[in-house]
Amino acid sequence: LFAALEKSDLPLATELIQRLRKAGIPESSYAHLITDYETKKYDADLVAVSKAIDSAIVNDNWIQAKLLIDQNSKVFDGEPRFKARAEVIYKIHSGIQDVSDALTRPNELLSSRVRANIHNLLERIALDLNMSVQLKTKAGQLSDLLSTYRTKVPVTIVSDGLTYIEVKSVGKVGETTGRVVELLPGKYLFIGKKAGYVSKQIELNVKPKTPAQI
Numbered sequence: 078l079f080a081a082l083e084k085s086d087l088p089l090a091t092e093l094i095q096r097l098r099k100a101g102i103p104e105s106s107y108a109h110l111i112t113d114y115e116t117k118k119y120d121a122d123l124v125a126v127s128k129a130i131d132s133a134i135v136n137d138n139w140i141q142a143k144l145l146i147d148q149n150s151k152v153f154d155g156e157p158r159f160k161a162r163a164e165v166i167y168k169i170h171s172g173i174q175d176v177s178d179a180l181t182r183p184n185e186l187l188s189s190r191v192r193a194n195i196h197n198l199l200e201r202i203a204l205d206l207n208m209s210v211q212l213k214t215k216a217g218q219l220s221d222l223l224s225t226y227r228t229k230v231p232v233t234i235v236s237d238g239l240t241y242i243e244v245k246s247v248g249k250v251g252e253t254t255g256r257v258v259e260l261l262p263g264k265y266l267f268i269g270k271k272a273g274y275v276s277k278q279i280e281l282n283v284k285p286k287t288p289a290q291i
Contacts, residue, residue, distance in 0.1 A: 078110050087121055090114050123153055130162065137211045139170040169209050172202040176215040186226040187263045195223050225285040229259035232283060233290040240271040267291055 078097070081090040094114065097107065104111055126149050133142035146163045153159040175198055185191045199220055206213040234256050236242060242250040245266040250256060262285045269277045281291050 078107060078114075082110060082113050082117060085117055085121075087114075087118055090117075119152075123156065123159070126153065127159070130166070134166075137209055139166065139173055139209065139211070142166045143170045165208070169205055169212060172205055173209065173212050173215060176202070176212065176219050179219055180215065180222065183222055183226075186223065192223060192226060195219065199223070226262050228285070229261055230283050230285065231257050231288045232260050232281070233257050233288070234267070235290065236269070240269045242270075243268050 078090060078093045081087075081093060091114075094111070098104070126145060130142055130145050133139070133145060143166055146166055149159075150163060154163075179185075179195055179198065186195065199216060202212065202216060206216055234242060234250055234253060236253055236255075238252055238254040241252055244250060244258070244260075245268060247260070247265065250258060250267075260283050262283050265281050265283060267279045267281060269279070279291060281289060283289055
C-alpha cells in the first residue's frame with residue numbers, strides 16, 4: 078500500500094485497502110496510509126473534475142458545466158478556485174436560460190414593462206457575452222427582437238371626416254378622412270364619436286413591422 082501511494086497509483090491503492098478491510102486488519106494499524114490515500118484521492122478527483130469542467134466550458138456546454146458543479150459542490154465547495162468558477166458557471170447558465178425563455182415568448186414584448194425587463198436583462202449579461210458564443214448569439218437575437226418591438230408601426234386611419242377619433246391612453250386623432258399615425262406594437266382601442274350616433278370602439282392589434290389600416 079505504501080509503495081502504491083508513493084507512485085500515486087490510486088487504483089492499486091484502492092484495491093489494496095479493500096483487501097486489507099476484507100482480511101479484517103484493523104485500520105488503526107495503517108491509519109496514516111488511509112489519510113495519505115484520502116488526500117491523494119481528493120487531489121486527483123479535483124483535477125479530474127476541473128478538467129471535465131474546462132472541457133464543458135470550451136465546448137460552450139453550460140448545462141454540463143453546471144451539472145458537474147452541482148454534482149461536486151459538496152466535496153469541493155471549500156476550494157476557492159472551484160467556488161469562483163461555480164459562480165461564473167451559474168451566472169452564464171442563468172443568462173442563457175433567461176434569454177432563451179424570453180425568445181420563446183416574443184408576444185410578451187407587447188408589454189412596456191416586459192420590454193424594460195428585457196432591456197435590463199441584456200444590460201446585466203453584457204459583460205459575459207465574450208465568455209459564451211451561445212449566450213452572445215442568443216443575446217443578439219433578443220436584442221434584435223426587442224428593437225422590432227420598440228419601433229413604431231404606421232397605422233392608417235380611414236374615416237368619414239365627421240367622426241371624432243381618439244386612441245385610448247394614447248391621444249386624439251380628431252376628424253379625418255385619412256391619416257397615418259405611428260404606434261408601437263401592441264393592442265389599442267380606437268374610439269369614434271359622432272353627434273347623433275352611439276360611440277363605436279374598435280380594438281386593433283398592431284404587430285411589429287406590419288403596417289395596419291383601420
